[in-house]
Amino acid sequence: MQRRAFTPAVLVFAAIVILIVLWIGSGMIGRTPEQMAAPQSRVPVVAASWSEARSVDRTLFLYGALQPRNSVILRARTEGQLQDIVAQGTRVHAGDALGQLSMDDRPARIAQAQANLASVQRNAEASEQLANRGVRSNLEAQARQAELEAARAALQAVEIDIENTTLQAPFDGTVSRLIVEAGSFVARGGEVLEIVNNDPLLAIVQVQQSEIANVHPGMAARVGVIGGKVHQGKVSFVAPVADAATRTFRVEIEIPNPDAAIPAGISAEVTLIAETVPAHYISASLVRLDQHGRTGVLAVGDDNRILFHPVGFVAADAAGVWVGGLDAREHLVTISHGAIAEGEEVEVRETPPEFSLPEAPQAPGIIEVDAGPQEQAP
Incomplete structure (x- = not known):
């Protein structure tokens, strides 16, 4: 008996497959190639x-130390026993007497120089009168005039020596250290005391060669010291040549210190204001x-x-x-x-x-x- 080619089950299965293919295909019909391309990525x-x-403020931050504007060791310009000297810490002004050396034989020497000058002067005047009348030669008169000038110079030397027995302050400042005490003998050129001037103070820093082009005299600076206080200053000096060992440049910042409230010798934090941007x-x-x-x-x-x-x-x-x-x-x-x-x-x-x-x-x-x-x- 011949079997039938299509059973109801086969027909139902075939119909389902055809429907699925038509459904899938309907979604592709009418789509452009752009629509069929891969979806675009999202915007980040x-x-x-x-x-x-x-x-x-563009600034440079540097470490340094404070130094006095002027600091000198006062030396004796003549010799003698130190009879009197000011106390350590005394504030002085330029020209003030700081100490007194003994006069010793200086009064006798000046009296002798004065008497010699008077005698030589009389001889010079007499010789000049005789030369004018033709009694003596002009050459002798000139010799007496030279002796007169020498006598005057000798008297002046003694007067200066007497002036030098008084030790005077070279500038306004403070006596920071006594090197010898009263009663000591001081030779010519011997150290007597140290005097410093702390107004203004100088903050000394070293600036690297990469930054030195930004530093110039007159630029503003802030200087912080121990205790947290900050003082205003300005650059007063920039070294024209670098230090051979460190290749850095010495820069000095001047800080007003009228009351000497800031001591010298302490560390400082210096801020240089290079520019404002x-x-x-x-x-x-x-x-x-x-x-x-x-x-x-x-x-x-x-x-x-x-x-x-x-x-x-x-x-x-x-x-x-x-x-x-x-x-x-x-x-x-x-x-x-x-x-x-x-x-x-x-x-x-x-x-x-x-x-x-x-x-x-x-x-x-x-x-x-x-x-x-x-x-x-x-």
């Missing part, structure tokens, strides 16, 4: 915050390198595309860095998921408060610069 999402520039305060983590090795930050333009701005460091502290080279107002990228490139279009959202830009300090930070070998106070 970044978070950004607005940053405003502030005026920031506009800068943005950001987290150091936002700074990155581009493909050319430039240091900069990412920002979002008006068209929501990424911009790379090269920046330079102006100042830094523990919480953030001040960077320059940006516009007065910038929309800086703070958070990005994955790598984003310059020119790439992004979707911009506001930065969550916990990841926002750090709050700028009231007083900008400073760049610490190694001062090199420290100048020691005397």
Whole structure:
């Protein structure tokens, strides 16, 4: 008996397959090649915050020591016993008497010089009169005149020697140290005492050759001393030649000290204000390198595309860095998921408060610069 080719079960299965094929095919009909292509990737999402520039002092931070403006060892200009001397710590003015040496035989020597001058002067006058009348030669008169000049010089030498028995202050200052006591014999050129002038004081620092171009006489400076007090000063001297051993330059900062309230010889922290520039305060983590090795930050333009701005460091502290080279107002990228490139279009959202830009300090930070070998106070 011949079997039938199509059973009801086969027909039902075939109908189901045809329906499924038609359903799938209907979705492809009428679609363009673009619609059939792979779905496009989503636009990256970044978070950004607005940053405003502030005026920031670009400063150099250096360590040094305070020294007096003038400091000398007073030496005797003649010899004698020191009969009197001022007390240590005495404030004196230029020309004040600081000590007195004994006169010894100086009164007798000046009396002798005066008598000799009088005698020689009479002889010179008489010789000149005789020469005028032709009794004596002019040559003899000239010899007597030379003797007169020598007598005058001898008298002047004794007078100066007597003046030198009084030790005088060369400038306003303070007697900081007595080297000899009253009653001691002092030879000519012997050290007697030390006098210093602490108004103004000088803060001495050493500046590296990489920074010396930014330092010049007259620029403002802040000098901090032990106790936390900060004094205003200005650069008064910049060495024209570097130290051969350290390759650093000696710089002197003058600090007014009218009441001598600041002692010399103590350590000082010197801040030199090189220039004032506009800068943005950001987290150091936002700074990155581009493909050319430039240091900069990412920002979002008006068209929501990424911009790379090269920046330079102006100042830094523990919480953030001040960077320059940006516009007065910038929309800086703070958070990005994955790598984003310059020119790439992004979707911009506001930065969550916990990841926002750090709050700028009231007083900008400073760049610490190694001062090199420290100048020691005397």
